[in-house]
Amino acid sequence: MTEFTHIKEGRAEMVDISEKTPLLRTATATGRIFLKPETLAAIKGGNVTKGNVLATARVAATLAVKATPSLIPMCHQIPITNITVEFTEEKESISVSVTVRSVGKTGVEMESLTGVSTALLTIWDMVKSAEKDKEGQYPFTKISDIQVIQKLKEDFL
Numbered sequence: 565m566t567e568f569t570h571i572k573e574g575r576a577e578m579v580d581i582s583e584k585t586p587l588l589r590t591a592t593a594t595g596r597i598f599l600k601p602e603t604l605a606a607i608k609g610g611n612v613t614k615g616n617v618l619a620t621a622r623v624a625a626t627l628a629v630k631a632t633p634s635l636i637p638m639c640h641q642i643p644i645t646n647i648t649v650e651f652t653e654e655k656e657s658i659s660v661s662v663t664v665r666s667v668g669k670t671g672v673e674m675e676s677l678t679g680v681s682t683a684l685l686t687i688w689d690m691v692k693s694a695e696k697d698k699e700g701q702y703p704f705t706k707i708s709d710i711q712v713i714q715k716l717k718e719d720f721l
Contacts, residue, residue: 578638584669588720592663593676595710597684598656603694607687608653614690618658621683621690622649625662628682632675642668644675649683660684661713667720673712680710 569579599607607617614620629647633639646665651658662679664672684707688695695705 576638578640579670581640581669586667586669586720587717588665588667589671590663590665590714590716591671591673591676591712592661592714593673593680593710593712594659594661595680595684596654596657596659596708597687598704598706598708599658599687599691600695600704601656603691604653604656604658606694607658607691612690613693617687617690618651621651621660621686624686625649625660625679625683629662629664629675629679632678635678636674639674640668640670642666642670642672642675644672647679649679658687660687671715671717673715677710677712681707684710 606612610616626647626649628635630644633641644664644666646663648661648663650661652661660680660683662676662683664675664679666672688705688707692702692705695702697703
């Protein structure tokens with residue numbers, strides 16, 4: 565039977581990490597947003613009315629990583645030591661990668677996933693007027709493939 569560490573006696577509960585050893589912890593998450601070719605060209609050319617899309621998404625991802633315990637109820641507040649946000653512009657999409665590092669007693673997967681999700685949502689928000697069709701729908705816009713691609717923990721001494 566699968567054990568869920570956040571469920572105790574049928575109730576959601578924060579996991580007690582008091583006895584765990586502090587380690588250097590790193591997690592990288594990725595995701596993609598599919599956009600119209602014209603929208604991708606506008607982002608690349610710096611011609612989006614709201615401003616620099618990727619710079620804004622980078623700041624949003626950073627803020628989201630730091631706010632993760634406020635958004636996900638059972639996440640611990642942990643000392644974030646580094647956040648790296650990278651974008652790859654592709655033919656039909658933009659990929660986002662967020663790597664989070666911490667020295668602590670619990671991992672940073674939720675933080676990296678929150679950063680990626682927020683970066684992708686910020687991109688969508690900044691270009692939504694260009695992505696809408698005549699009925700106000702988003703037939704080409706899609707966020708996908710959000711996943712943790714790497715999780716590491718190692719002694720830091």
